[in-house]
Amino acid sequence: MDVQVRPEVIILCGLPGSGKTTFARKLERERGAVRFSTDEWMADLGFDYFDQVRDRLQARLDRLWRQLVEHQVSVILEDGSWKRGERDEIRRFASARQASAELHYFDIPLDVLRSRLDARNASPAHGVVPITQEVLEESVHRFEAPEPAELVLFDAYTVHTAG
Structure with missing residues (x-):
């Protein structure tokens, strides 16, 4: 019997230092999904994280993960998805x-x-x-946290808190 598994689009949403990358790496091992991290690509290509090329690279990575999903490959999007509109668009695409x-x-x-960012920046x-x-303070003002009415629109969701 040939059973086709639905691909997963896994969106990680949170501010810098919230644990997205650590969690994404764990999911990557557990689920075998392809992980997308613009920060890592910027570092691998030798660009400053805040270089103008970031937007073009992000657009190219967005096209790539979409192609993978169309080929039934699961993906993990760890760039934060700070805006509700962005999350809605990804959910509709999936x-x-x-x-x-x-x-x-x-x-x-x-x-x-x-505290986490201080420790991370130290090494x-x-x-x-x-x-x-x-930058964290500026990020807080730009971030649109998901509300309960949005969370229930996803096939599955988890709210991670510091514990």
Whole structure:
């Protein structure tokens, strides 16, 4: 019997330092999905994380993960998906291709994020963007956290909290 498995589009949503990359790497091992991290690509290509090429690279990676889903390959999108409209568009894309859309929202208190980022910045790893407290504050103002009415639109969702 040939059973076709639905591909998964797994969206990680959260601010810098919330644990998205650590979780994405774990999911990548467990589910065999292809993980997309623009930060790692920027580092691998030798670009500054804030270089203007980032938008073009992100657009190309978006086309690539979409092609993979169309070929029944599961993907993990770990870039944060800060805006509701972006998450809606990804969810609609997945649904139109009979892929499941799963959201992981990292709802971590600001004081915990500050502490994590201080520790991360003290010993930076490859592909990890150094985030200053000022950049974090700016990010908080730009971030649109998923509300309960949005969460239930996904095939599955998990809210991760610091514990």
